[in-house]
Amino acid sequence: MASIDITNVHKLYGRTPAVRGLDLSVEDGSFLVILGPSGCGKSTLLRMIAGLEDITAGEIAIDGRVVNDVEPGRRGCAMVFQNYALYPHMTVAENIGYALKVAGVAKAERRERIGRVAAMLGLGDLLDRKPSQLSGGQRQRVAMGRAMVRQPGIFLFDEPLSNLDAKLRIQMRLEIKRLHRELKTTSVFVTHDQVEAMTLADTLVVMNQGVIEQVGTPAEVFRRPKSRFVANFLGSPPMNFLPAGIDRRGRAVLAGGRAPWPELTFDLPAGSAIEIGLRPGDLGLVAGRETDGAIPFQPDILEDLGNELHWHGTVEGNAVAVALPAATAIPSGPVCLKAPPSAVHAFLGDGRRVEPEAAPIPTPKPSGEAPWRATSLSYT
């Protein structure tokens, strides 16, 4: 096991910056997920940790030792690639054992360690097959085995699940989580899939355009996004944004002159333009044309996802989606949307989050005592 310290790392491709002055620490034994859209520099960062990519400026240290000039094979990292990158001419056993062969491990020990890893991953019967004779999920497992057999200090995952079909992806996700719980190996996992990111991470890093937008636990990042980018990137359907202005009392006034949250005030000059962000799942329905503290909604399309309803429409010309429990009775007449003040996110013109004064801290309110010991998620 090992820790990683990244200090002011830059990466230029020619003159194009891919990573711009990035600082990040990965604690020993933690599972860090780097999430971002394609081209945000997340894979480049991972490859720099691996040593497959030179570092233009800055330092990467593993267990306190600067590894900028250390060969990939000597950094104590093992990597799982997106397209598995198995050696096509070698059997499963040879694929898994190649690192040991290179390291000069004796044949008997090699066989024993390959056997142990293969048993762990359920590959015992496939050891004599070639990669071309395996299914996608089996190849993925071989790639994992190849990483595990060296007992590295760090696992690096470069979008390892994106080539699998949806069902297999969920299964492998759980398997990776389980393996991490067993092995406690420091892991860095790059993905653009927010479900993978939310479910796997101890620490979630959201990257955009070569810089880190936010670092935190998945709950923190989801519930208190530091920027409009993060707010928009996480969540499906994504967060709704409504333009608003600040009135003389500091309240947010939506288009149409409504101020649905009189108790929320912002320490901003009157007339400032902000954006109010509301998660689709935080919105509730109120029947009627105009209700106090609610926003009139012009519904358009209703999607039934089976476990949830998504109602798409507009509020004063802005696209808004509402996620509702499957059993919700959909009103036939005019309808308004309502959100508690604790569900309101606000962003400045440059995309930074702005907190209301005396922000109400949202807490889940269990109705009655749960029959089990509830572990509540951290919201701050």
Added chain:
Amino acid sequence: MTNKARAGRIAAHGVMIALSFLAIFPVYWMIQTSFRAENEIFSGGWFPTAPTLKNYADVLAAMPMLRILGNTAVMAGATTLAQVATGLLAAWALVRWRFPGGALARSLIALSWLVPFQVVMIPNYVLASKLGLLDTVAGLVIPNAAAAFSVLVLYNAMRGFPREVVEAARMDGAGDFRILAEVVLPNLRAPLASVSILCFISAWNEYFWPLLLIRRMENSVVQIGLQFFMTQEGNDWGPLMAAATLASLPILALYLVLQRQVVDSFMKSGIR
């Protein structure tokens, strides 16, 4: 199958049969002439009336033919090995590293392909004579030890090799020679086969360079040996055809054994 499609297929096969006849006929004529007696050489007919091995006996009497065939095999084999080895290393360097002048080096190698032999033959000859390589098999091999053709074919083949697999080997701790030998090489069978076969055949058919370099019959190669029967008084057709048959037998055998791989490799490496 419609009548039109059937007619098309028959026409296509007709053309192919005609073309293969065109290709096979000279070989057939060479072989059957080699079995004709001297007085029968210029008479017509598809078969010799009294087949004889006299021409072969004459060839073996006139020159150390087996030794010459051996020389040629050694020369062609060594040239092939050398070209494949240098081609692999050069291609690997060009694919694996980005270095200043890398693109220039690649272009120069490609350009050297276009330089005709006549341009370099005098300098090569002078160099060979200064190095004491005149009249030796080594002198035949060394100037051909590196060839643009094999570098470029292997370069293209390696470029198509997935980068992640090489990176996975680096993560597994393998060095560059090990990656080349244990990871890349075993996956390059088709291009290696096509380069080797083409190289072997072109070395086997080499005529002009041996003609310049070789003085004595026992150091000669087979294409020079053939020339022995073309004299100012006229060609000695019987022994010439017998020697030519002997010269083409190894290549013919190579084709018969490796026909599948030869065709496969040509299809896969895109040289047709």
